[in-house]
Amino acid sequence: MGIVLTKDPVVEGEILVDGASLRYYDSMDSRGERNPIVLVHGTTGSTAVHYGYLFPMLATRQRVVSVDLGQPAGELTIDSFRRQVEAVIDHVLAGQKVTLVGYSLGAVVAATVAADRPEIIENLVLVAGWAKTDSQQLLRNSVWNALYESGNKDALAQFTVFCAFGNPFVGARTLDELAPAIKAVNVTEFGAAQMQVNRDIDIVDRLDKITANTLVIGCEFDQMVPKRHSKDLFGAIENARYTEIPSGHAVVFERPAELHKQIDNFAADPHRHPAGTIIPTVKP
Amino acid sequence: MTTHTPLLIIGTGFAGLGLAMKLKRQGDNDFIIIERSDDVGGTWRDNRYPGAACDVPSHLYSYSFKLKSDWSRVFAPATEIWEYMRWCAQDEGLMPHIHFNTNMLDAAWDETSKLWRVQTSQGEYTANVVVTAMGHLADEKYPAIEGIESFTGEKFHSARWDHSAQLDGKRIAVVGSGASALQIIPEMAKIASQLIVFQRSAPYVIPRPDRAYTEAEKRRFARDPESMEALRSDLFWGMEYNYAQRRGIPKSIAEAYTMANGHREAQVSDPEVMKKVTPDYEIGCKRVLISDVYYPAMQSANVYIEASALERIEGNSLISQDGNAFEVDAVVFATGFEAIEPPFAPHIHGRNGLTLSDYWSTGMQALDSTTVAGFPNLFIMNGPNTGLGHNSVLYVVESQIDYIVGGLAYMKERSATVLEPRPESETDYVDEMIDRAAGTVWLTGGCKNWYVDYRTNRLTVTWPDFAYAFRDSNGEFVPEHYATA
Numbered sequence: 096m097g098i099v100l101t102k103d104p105v106v107e108g109e110i111l112v113d114g115a116s117l118r119y120y121d122s123m124d125s126r127g128e129r130n131p132i133v134l135v136h137g138t139t140g141s142t143a144v145h146y147g148y149l150f151p152m153l154a155t156r157q158r159v160v161s162v163d164l165g166q167p168a169g170e171l172t173i174d175s176f177r178r179q180v181e182a183v184i185d186h187v188l189a190g191q192k193v194t195l196v197g198y199s200l201g202a203v204v205a206a207t208v209a210a211d212r213p214e215i216i217e218n219l220v221l222v223a224g225w226a227k228t229d230s231q232q233l234l235r236n237s238v239w240n241a242l243y244e245s246g247n248k249d250a251l252a253q254f255t256v257f258c259a260f261g262n263p264f265v266g267a268r269t270l271d272e273l274a275p276a277i278k279a280v281n282v283t284e285f286g287a288a289q290m291q292v293n294r295d296i297d298i299v300d301r302l303d304k305i306t307a308n309t310l311v312i313g314c315e316f317d318q319m320v321p322k323r324h325s326k327d328l329f330g331a332i333e334n335a336r337y338t339e340i341p342s343g344h345a346v347v348f349e350r351p352a353e354l355h356k357q358i359d360n361f362a363a364d365p366h367r368h369p370a371g372t373i374i375p376t377v378k379p
Numbered sequence: 380m381t382t383h384t385p386l387l388i389i390g391t392g393f394a395g396l397g398l399a400m401k402l403k404r405q406g407d408n409d410f411i412i413i414e415r416s417d418d419v420g421g422t423w424r425d426n427r428y429p430g431a432a433c434d435v436p437s438h439l440y441s442y443s444f445k446l447k448s449d450w451s452r453v454f455a456p457a458t459e460i461w462e463y464m465r466w467c468a469q470d471e472g473l474m475p476h477i478h479f480n481t482n483m484l485d486a487a488w489d490e491t492s493k494l495w496r497v498q499t500s501q502g503e504y505t506a507n508v509v510v511t512a513m514g515h516l517a518d519e520k521y522p523a524i525e526g527i528e529s530f531t532g533e534k535f536h537s538a539r540w541d542h543s544a545q546l547d548g549k550r551i552a553v554v555g556s557g558a559s560a561l562q563i564i565p566e567m568a569k570i571a572s573q574l575i576v577f578q579r580s581a582p583y584v585i586p587r588p589d590r591a592y593t594e595a596e597k598r599r600f601a602r603d604p605e606s607m608e609a610l611r612s613d614l615f616w617g618m619e620y621n622y623a624q625r626r627g628i629p630k631s632i633a634e635a636y637t638m639a640n641g642h643r644e645a646q647v648s649d650p651e652v653m654k655k656v657t658p659d660y661e662i663g664c665k666r667v668l669i670s671d672v673y674y675p676a677m678q679s680a681n682v683y684i685e686a687s688a689l690e691r692i693e694g695n696s697l698i699s700q701d702g703n704a705f706e707v708d709a710v711v712f713a714t715g716f717e718a719i720e721p722p723f724a725p726h727i728h729g730r731n732g733l734t735l736s737d738y739w740s741t742g743m744q745a746l747d748s749t750t751v752a753g754f755p756n757l758f759i760m761n762g763p764n765t766g767l768g769h770n771s772v773l774y775v776v777e778s779q780i781d782y783i784v785g786g787l788a789y790m791k792e793r794s795a796t797v798l799e800p801r802p803e804s805e806t807d808y809v810d811e812m813i814d815r816a817a818g819t820v821w822l823t824g825g826c827k828n829w830y831v832d833y834r835t836n837r838l839t840v841t842w843p844d845f846a847y848a849f850r851d852s853n854g855e856f857v858p859e860h861y862a863t864a
């Protein structure tokens with residue numbers, strides 16, 4: 096079951112929340128100068144899939160904990176995931192302030208945690224997240240769902256890659272080069288349930304309860320959660336700064352090193368840029 | 380006669396020219412550049428052996444502040460890079476500042492006058508501030524080979540290619556299996572009657588995605604410079620990704636093996652050759668090299684791989700460590716450069732006459748990779764902990780340019796005659812380098828490499844982190860690290 100994330104041993108554990116068995120990973124770092132980072136993955140993801148690069152690279156500098164979201168016994172809502180993340184934080188990092196990082200659906204979850212537990216979420220990073228599902232997302236979600244129901248796995252995988260990666264990224268590659276990404280798409284029932292949760296997201300009323308130093312990261316070529324959503328979060332969260340990465344929604348695969356820079360810089364010094372700043376994109 | 384200048388830059392490679400361009404653009408004309416050769420270009424003036432090209436794509440391996448829209452290929456040949464640098468020097472008005480054929484012999488800090496006294500092949504210069512931009516891979520390294528003088532045929536180093544040498548149809552030996560050797564071997568295989576490759580250890584090789592740019596693309600780049608910047612950003616972060624290999628991240632190591640092993644298996648069919656070209660150390664410890672023509676060349680009928688180092692030479696006979704002898708007419712030494720102990724270090728004297736090489740007797744070190752305690756008013760480009768195996772060296776160079784320009788402005792602002800790196804800041808920085816290097820594949824990968832100081836096992840050549848982290852850390856001058864007078 097174990098996945099190999101770093102060269103050094105990572106502690107793996109499991110806890111039960113609402114009947115869901117949750118796995119978490121902890122790099123167990125004692126340097127302790129920074130708040131531990133807690134990572135929350137996105138739709139149909141996991142620590143291994145979405146943070147296979149970021150977890151170990153962030154862990155070269157500080158403690159990192161990651162949650163694999165699980166399917167609860169009862170109804171699945173955004174608050175099921177919120178309780179799961181809170182439970183892992185309380186279990187692993189009791190009494191500590193954390194830097195919570197969420198990607199995609201994980202960003203939505205992270206925002207709800209930050210609103211619910213402002214006393215422990217000192218810093219917050221929302222990557223390609225959103226506050227309220229809009230029509231563009233609903234149309235994509237419906238097509239996705241029709242393909243899923245049809246049982247045409249191939250078409251579903253192609254559609255997923257088509258939407259997930261930025262158009263410059265896809266356009267610059269041959270179909271052969273994209274084949275591994277298409278092959279890697281694997282939808283479980285739990286994944287499909289998360290797609291249903293995505294349809295009804297509306298956390299607009301909670302955003303003003305977030306007090307954390309927040310970094311909102313939008314993806315320039317995001318077709319799944321267009322960057323205007325990130326700009327909305329930037330506007331709605333009082334203590335937020337914003338930056339953009341020239342990538343599609345699949346930034347954890349397309350530009351993981353750049354994402355690493357943004358998260359690591361922020362974790363090292365969340366106050367470097369005052370709230371309201373648009374941090375310029377790096378020009379190498 | 381002594382020539383005085385407020386600022387003396389030594390070297391006209393990418394580092395020296397880049398700094399001069401930045402100064403000139405901000406209206407600062409008070410500097411002289413000395414260069415031992417008769418032209419600008421450094422690495423790219425010297426390394427024009429057959430097959431020479433960059434291995435970082437040209438749209439990234441060029442100044443961000445001097446983009447070139449018409450690079451002929453993804454990986455431009457050496458001559459084109461050299462032409463680019465000459466164009467930069469001319470177009471930016473640097474030529475009148477450059478004193479060619481002026482070899483720095485010795486530079487000493489004069490405590491009384493608070494000046495550097497620099498002796499050159501063309502007389503003495505004095506300068507308030509000196510910037511060394513003499514390169515990190517500028518001085519060729521010959522292995523100590525017994526009997527080398529008894530060889531009567533053509534023999535030269537890859538960086539000192541003798542373009543008059545007649546090699547067609549000759550029996551040629553190439554010594555080495557690093558980046559230069561990989562570019563030279565396929566070219567020599569085309570012309571040699573027999574080619575012997577002396578290979579101490581086999582490199583990992585991955586595909587080289589090279590191609591020519593079309594005229595339409597070049598015009599698009601010219602008309603829409605933002606598209607060049609977007610490409611540059613793609614290339615930079617794509618290369619940056621591979622830093623994870625240097626940290627030994629299991630996922631990245633696995634990806635790198637897949638790519639390198641797949642390339643080797645796709646290109647090598649001869650089982651004898653396969654045995655010889657399969658590396659025996661962890662990937663990433665030495666640089667992963669790129670080539671699509673290397674393996675095919677290694678399998679040519681006229682090529683023989685001696686999987687052993689060259690040990691001695693007797694007349695025209697080259698004898699390997701394994702004891703095999705080969706008669707040849709010409710030897711090319713693709714044996715790399717002096718990087719651990721820079722050749723200029725014995726000639727730079729700081730406070731109390733101490734030389735840089737004395738100060739560095741346990742390995743190179745510098746504050747913010749750029750200045751050295753006890754050596755006031757001195758900036759070193761591409762010195763300690765600046766090398767990159769996974770991304771463009773120019774990203775580091777441009778960061779250092781910003782740092783130095785900031786330092787010079789700081790001195791001016793305070794009317795300081797002396798800028799003194801604080802020893803405790805340097806110590807902190809060195810400790811930080813040790814921290815950053817811990818756990819990198821250079822120290823744990825179990826292979827000999829030229830990034831680690833053999834005396835202390837400290838990583839002194841390479842920057843042990845993402846390239847972006849170099850700029851985060853050293854892209855801006857830090858006044859608190861200095862005292863002024």
Ligand SMILES: Cc1cc2nc3c(=O)[nH]c(=O)nc-3n(C[C@H](O)[C@H](O)[C@H](O)COP(=O)(O)OP(=O)(O)OC[C@H]3O[C@@H](n4cnc5c(N)ncnc54)[C@H](O)[C@@H]3O)c2cc1C
Pocket residue numbers: 389390391392393394395413414415416419420421422423426432433434435440481482483484512513514515516517559723760761770771772773
């Ligand atoms: C074959 C080869 C290929 C490379 N390919 C790449 C690549 O693809 N990507 C990459 O990032 N890096 C590459 N590099 C590394 C390359 O060295 C750097 O990118 C960069 O060119 C270094 O610039 P520099 O100005 O520091 O040094 P140099 O280019 O070496 O310039 C130093 C200059 O100082 C002069 N000089 C030295 N000593 C004295 C003295 N005593 N007095 C006066 N003048 C002196 C020299 O003549 C020279 O002109 C390559 C290196 C080599 C050798």
